[in-house]
Amino acid sequence: MSEEAPRQRDRSERIERWARVILPATIGTLTLVAWDLVVRINQIPHFILPGPLLVAQSLWNDWGTLLPALLVTLRITFSALAVAVIGGVGLAILFAQSKWVEISFFPYAVVLQVTPIIAIAPLILIYVDNTHVALLICAWIVAFFPILSNTTLGLNSADHNLVNLFQLYGASRWQMLRYLRIPAAMPYFLGGLRIAGGLSLIGSVVAEFAAGTAGQGSGLAFRILEAGYRLNIPRMFAALVLISVTGILIFMFFTLLSHLALRRWHESAVKREN
């Protein structure tokens, strides 16, 4: 009995590990098959709902148009994210230095966050001449708040006794920040980064929609608009798939980054055996 139990647990763990891959994959495959069948049986025209095979085909055929557009969107996404990290962390550190600064500015950060980006985007596009910069600003507005709020929370949640210990040894403000507050804030910051990565993609796509710019330097959102005007629905789907896959990859990348940074010490990343 006592030897059976761990073996049984091993088995159920192995089953669960496989199930985590197989179950979603099965659901996905079944959905694609059902989609295909619905299109075939009802003879739905391509310009209303293309089948999954046609979408894949169009992804392959239009790769020459879609790839440059993807690169444009990615560039805006990552530059916005970079600015959001610098701005969010910088502001959070400033907030952590003085309660008064935090009290004065935090409400405005919230205002920026709760106002829908799609509502501000047209204004930003009017005031900022350079479309690329305007898109960057839009994506940044969406991405920076989770980083700011999470990092602020993290910087303020260092263990009180550790703060006392640092005071006891006469630590300077800078030492307190570098050796205590910043490491303590890391899990919070990385959590914010994971959210902000996805949001900056959403921000840049939304802003592209609002801008509706055509030509060489246009991103995936414009390709969707353009394909819509031309009733090229398979290409719309193909662009959509690219955006989703990009979003998933960004999320996975930051999840991995967070795991690697925290695996030695933080509860969220530590593997437990019990």
Next chain:
Amino acid sequence: MRPTRRSLVRLSNIDKRFGNGVLALQGLNLEIGEHEFLSLLGPSGCGKSTALRLIAELGEPTSGSIDWMGRDERSSVHEIGFVFQEPTLMPWANVFDNVYLPLRLKHISRSKAEPDVESSLAMVGLTGFEKSYPRELSGGMKMRVSIARALVTRPRILLMDEPFAALDEITRLKLNNDLMDLWHRQSWTVVFVTHSVYESVYLSSRIAVMTTRPGRVMAEHRVNMPYPRTEDYRTSGLYNDYCRNVSRSLARAMGEEEA
């Protein structure tokens, strides 16, 4: 028994009132002699920890004075080692970096600090665990790291705030013995906050019994037993006599406020 040579710190007429109006200490007088092992004994919430934190200059007394003998006040801070009730380690740093912290804050380079960190770890029996992270250690080992960190600056006075209260009995006894040996071999002063009569009688050369809040020292007991103390002492009649006396005084200290 080591004779108490001279006084190291003197707390005179200390009052401490917190921002929320709670009066934690009132008229506390305490003299801490060089090289003694002094226990502050009292019921929970009597202000023992508050008194300890005042000695460490983590906060100012509302009135009264704390005088350090034989040196100017600022330098005294760096001669203090503090051990909290919880291990209070940085979870993101390994054992070496946790112990290195006080020296790092004093801008001492890692290579220069290494011998001190190593000898400190050796004192608490943790040689070889430099690369381990706190979460990989048991409760007792974490406490040892915390003690090693307090020792790394070679403080003249070690302040300990119920350091073993959260540990199991077996680990606590082991750490009690190790701490006593260390204290006996080195020439420190230890101020040890506890709510255990037995622990204080086992460890201390002197016990200061505090009243319930607002706390002050009501009685003092000398424990005139030579070191090193062993299991024989813990099971002796003399030990029991000391415990009985100290318990009585503690009961009086607590009853006084109720009456």
